[in-house]
Amino acid sequence: QQPVQSPQAVILREGEDAVINCSSSKALYSVHWYRQKHGEAPVFLMILLKGGEQKGHDKISASFNEKKQQSSLYLTASQLSYSGTYFCGTETPGTYKYIFGTGTRLKVLA
Amino acid sequence: EPEVTQTPSHQVTQMGQEVILRCVPISNHLYFYWYRQILGQKVEFLVSFYNNEISEKSEIFDDQFSVERPDGSNFTLKIRSTKLEDSAMYFCASGSGMGASGDTQYFGPGTRLTVL
Numbered sequence: 001q002q003p004v005q006s007p008q009a010v011i012l013r014e015g016e017d018a019v020i021n022c023s024s025s026k027a028l029y030s031v032h033w034y035r036q037k038h039g040e041a042p043v044f045l046m047i048l049l050k051g052g053e054q055k056g057h058d059k060i061s062a063s064f065n066e067k068k069q070q071s072s073l074y075l076t077a078s079q080l081s082y083s084g085t086y087f088c089g090t091e092t093p094g095t096y097k098y099i100f101g102t103g104t105r106l107k108v109l110a
Numbered sequence: 111e112p113e114v115t116q117t118p119s120h121q122v123t124q125m126g127q128e129v130i131l132r133c134v135p136i137s138n139h140l141y142f143y144w145y146r147q148i149l150g151q152k153v154e155f156l157v158s159f160y161n162n163e164i165s166e167k168s169e170i171f172d173d174q175f176s177v178e179r180p181d182g183s184n185f186t187l188k189i190r191s192t193k194l195e196d197s198a199m200y201f202c203a204s205g206s207g208m209g210a211s212g213d214t215q216y217f218g219p220g221t222r223l224t225v226l
Contacts, residue, residue, distance in 0.1 A: 002152070032215070043217070044216065098158065100145075100154070
């Protein structure tokens with residue numbers, strides 16, 4: 001039931017790109033993406049609604065394919081500040097239950 | 111910018127004791143949530159709350175847990191008889207609408223609960 005993220009962990013050099021995937025076995029209304037730094041609360045990055053939309057914020061963008069029940073987060077030209085654990089969050093239609101994905105640890109090296 | 115606040119930041123308690131974790135959501139928000147994160151693990155949904163009642167709860171949210179909005183501003187999570195495995199970071203979140211409406215959730219800084 002919990003969305004599965006891949007990869008589990010990734011190490012990048014500053015300036016490199018990364019893709020984080022989130023896959024659910026259940027139909028989704030929306031997908032949220034969060035970044036959590038060690039010892040801190042998750043911080044909202046963006047939300048995608050059904051309709052296959054894409055969104056972008058600075059050098060971070062995401063897509064949502066509701067038919068495949070998948071979302072991907074794209075980080076381009078990564079910066080040191082991108083380091084953290086990324087979670088997707090999903091809401092199943094007909095419930096008020098909000099489920100976080102398994103998480104992807106990303107580390108950007110100088 | 112308005113933010114969600116939580117108190118205390120760290121709570122240490124003995125097994126079997128009751129604890130109350132407090133949250134002040136953003137003032138015009140209507141939906142409230144509690145999450146738990148065991149150190150190094152995923153964020154787990156506990157409960158959602160709307161219109162003064164529980165909207166949804168997870169399997170983790172058993173009879174030992176309860177939530178309340180006692181005074182229109184605070185939102186509390188009570189654990190009646192703590193167990194060692196309740197040790198975790200507890201996050202409160204609030205939003206003005208559910209995810210399907212395109213709303214986001216704003217997280218508080220968390221309360222680290224340590225059960226000895």
